[in-house]
Amino acid sequence: MAFIRLDIRCLYAILICTAFGSPLSSTTEIKVNPPQDFEIVDPGYLGYLYLQWQPPLFLDNCKECTVEYELKYRNIDSENWKTIITKNLHYKDGFDLNKGVEAKIHTLLQGQCTNGSEVQSLWSEATYWTSPQGNLETKVRGMNCIYYNWQYLLCSWKLGMGVHFDTNYNLFYWYEGLAHALQCADYIKVNGKNIGCRFLYLESPDYKDFYICVNGSSKSQLIRPSYFIFQLQNIVKPLPPDYLSITVKNSEEINLEWNIPKGPIPAKCFIYEIKFTEDNTTWVTTTFENEIYVTRKSNKSQQLCFLVRSRMNIYCSDDGIWSEWSDIQCWRGGIQKEILFFLITFSFVLFFVLLITCLLMMKQKALLKMVFHTKKEVFSHQETLC
Ligand SMILES: *[C@@H]1O[C@H](CO)[C@@H](O)[C@H](O)[C@H]1NC(C)=O
Numbered sequence: 001m002a003f004i005r006l007d008i009r010c011l012y013a014i015l016i017c018t019a020f021g022s023p024l025s026s027t028t029e030i031k032v033n034p035p036q037d038f039e040i041v042d043p044g045y046l047g048y049l050y051l052q053w054q055p056p057l058f059l060d061n062c063k064e065c066t067v068e069y070e071l072k073y074r075n076i077d078s079e080n081w082k083t084i085i086t087k088n089l090h091y092k093d094g095f096d097l098n099k100g101v102e103a104k105i106h107t108l109l110q111g112q113c114t115n116g117s118e119v120q121s122l123w124s125e126a127t128y129w130t131s132p133q134g135n136l137e138t139k140v141r142g143m144n145c146i147y148y149n150w151q152y153l154l155c156s157w158k159l160g161m162g163v164h165f166d167t168n169y170n171l172f173y174w175y176e177g178l179a180h181a182l183q184c185a186d187y188i189k190v191n192g193k194n195i196g197c198r199f200l201y202l203e204s205p206d207y208k209d210f211y212i213c214v215n216g217s218s219k220s221q222l223i224r225p226s227y228f229i230f231q232l233q234n235i236v237k238p239l240p241p242d243y244l245s246i247t248v249k250n251s252e253e254i255n256l257e258w259n260i261p262k263g264p265i266p267a268k269c270f271i272y273e274i275k276f277t278e279d280n281t282t283w284v285t286t287t288f289e290n291e292i293y294v295t296r297k298s299n300k301s302q303q304l305c306f307l308v309r310s311r312m313n314i315y316c317s318d319d320g321i322w323s324e325w326s327d328i329q330c331w332r333g334g335i336q337k338e339i340l341f342f343l344i345t346f347s348f349v350l351f352f353v354l355l356i357t358c359l360l361m362m363k364q365k366a367l368l369k370m371v372f373h374t375k376k377e378v379f380s381h382q383e384t385l386c
Pocket residue numbers: 025026027115
């Protein structure tokens with residue numbers, strides 16, 4: 001397990017926070033102690049850590065002053081510190097546990113007891129890292145998580161390099177709302193080895209940090225765990241749009257339409273990329289709507305085709321994955337004219353055939369009537385169509 005190294009470098013400075021107006025105050029610098037017992041606590045949430053501390057010593061003398069804490073923290077090796085100013089005695093945030101974590105805090109005192117100016121204590125520091133076990137090469141490789149259609153989360157990975165044959169990996173995950181980290185309940189296996197995880201139903205997991213740890217075990221070596229943090233709305237891969245249609249409005253304007261992919265993603269969250277081909281020129285454009293009007297380059301073009309793919313837009317996520325391309329939908333000018341010509345010709349021929357048949361039959365009927373009247377014999381006969 002992990003361990004904590006608490007490191008209070010700055011031992012308590014002399015505290016002279018005497019009551020305002022004492023003879024000392026005009027000559028002596030006012031000082032305040034750093035917070036006590038500053039520590040980084042790992043509650044087992046795979047990267048979500050608690051930073052906590054106690055008030056500085058001898059604060060009782062500074063009743064007329066406001067006490068605040070300036071907290072700075074970062075992953076070791078990252079360039080920037082995050083800075084928080086708070087009156088609380090704790091702070092929580094997510095960290096990348098593949099690396100160490102460092103934090104420092106000092107007391108800020110301001111008010112009557114400091115004669116209005118701000119007094120800062122020395123820093124109190126703490127660091128934290130999970131005990132680095134196993135070689136770096138034993139980590140899983142190529143971790144890839146996709147949240148299909150904002151419904152099904154699936155993660156997959158490759159085994160570490162040169163790991164012993166008995167090595168197997170396990171995935172644990174946590175996000176705010178879960179009481180503790182959970183293990184994957186539905187592993188994807190190849191030859192008995194876990195190489196992925198299908199997540200079962202997740203209750204409101206988006207728009208918050210999702211923490212994953214893939215660790216492993218082997219009888220003959222230690223396996224280095226890997227940590228991942230992402231937000232699910234940023235790894236959504238939607239379904240491709242379907243029911244594409246092309247309507248050629250006139251010789252210049254074309255309307256392209258398609259259906260919003262089915263599922264829980266709201267219509268306003270999509271951006272579409274359209275690949276449009278007119279004869280043999282192709283261009284690509286994007287739109288937020290599920291239709292677009294395009295202008296034909298030439299009214300003689302014989303073939304217009306398009307396909308669409310979808311993605312989450314910037315109003316709903318910071319990032320996303322393009323869906324697969326939809327099926328292609330085409331309009332063929334030439335062929336349509338041919339079909340139209342064929343249909344018209346066929347209709348005319350049919351009409352004439354029917355007309356002639358009717359005329360012939362009417363004539364036959366009249367003839368029969370004549371024969372019937374003259375000979376008074378009944379000829380059984382077929383009914384006419386007309
Ligand atoms: C407090 O401020 C007043 C005027 O601003 C100054 O005369 C006095 O010396 C200050 N006292 C201390 C302890 O700094």
